Amino acid sequence: MGFCRALVTGFDWYRGTGYMIYHPNPSGIIAERLNNEVIGNCRVKGLKLSVDFAVIQLLEEVLEKYKPHVALGLGLSPRTTKPLVELVAVNYKYRVVGEKRVFESIDSSKDLIVPIQAEYEQLIKYLWSKGFDIAPSNSLGLYLCNAVAYTLYKYAKNTGSRAVFIHIPPTGDLQFRISVDRWNTWSAELIAAMAREIISYLSQRLEADTVT
Numbered sequence: 540m541g542f543c544r545a546l547v548t549g550f551d552w553y554r555g556t557g558y559m560i561y562h563p564n565p566s567g568i569i570a571e572r573l574n575n576e577v578i579g580n581c582r583v584k585g586l587k588l589s590v591d592f593a594v595i596q597l598l599e600e601v602l603e604k605y606k607p608h609v610a611l612g613l614g615l616s617p618r619t620t621k622p623l624v625e626l627v628a629v630n631y632k633y634r635v636v637g638e639k640r641v642f643e644s645i646d647s648s649k650d651l652i653v654p655i656q657a658e659y660e661q662l663i664k665y666l667w668s669k670g671f672d673i674a675p676s677n678s679l680g681l682y683l684c685n686a687v688a689y690t691l692y693k694y695a696k697n698t699g700s701r702a703v704f705i706h707i708p709p710t711g712d713l714q715f716r717i718s719v720d721r722w723n724t725w726s727a728e729l730i731a732a733m734a735r736e737i738i739s740y741l742s743q744r745l746e747a748d749t750v751t
Contacts, residue, residue, distance in 0.1 A: 545581040545738045546607035547573045553590035565710045565727045566613035579739045602694045609701050609741045610691045614684035616706035620723040623676035623706040626655050628689035633681040656695035656702040671733045701741040
């Protein structure tokens with residue numbers, strides 16, 4: 540396969556329900572931190588996305604132009620205490636705009652779901668062997684994390700590349716503010732290290748499949 544391209548996405552800060560503000564968002568911080576890094580034989584493009592469904596069009600344009608061999612999506616899950624590898628994305632989105640509820644498909648595809656585009660059992664066990672306390676999950680929901688995961692998984696399925704989406708716990712100052720009853724030992728640095736291992740692993744598996 541030679542030199543490969545990797546895409547890492549994360550999100551900017553956002554306002555939750557009530558007065559809760561999720562700032563800084565570690566997923567966006569990590570995406571920016573990994574931008575332009577070379578991991579194994581992969582050069583990384585880091586992309587921080589606004590928390591708005593309009594970014595799906597931007598993401599599709601980036602995928603079309605950059606054509607990554609490996610894609611890793613990161614999203615904040617405020618109540619988790621460990622990273623969650625999301626196994627399935629759904630072709631639907633749900634949101635409330637004022638008093639209006641919107642429930643519609645992400646695209647015109649007839650596929651209701653698209654599974655993770657990676658050898659997930661082996662990936663999870665590999666990360667365990669490296670000391671990363673992660674878990675499999677099917678809790679993407681129907682908001683923006685699901686839409687990004689669906690877009691990445693669909694792209695990888697259509698191009699023969701690899702794509703993984705991971706929900707990550709809050710870190711640093713954000714954890715101190717919001718995690719009253721759920722504490723975790725993760726830092727942005729540790730999650731970034733995990734992301735590097737994922738990119739390296741997926742690119743090696745992709746290259747091995749290409750050779751065989």
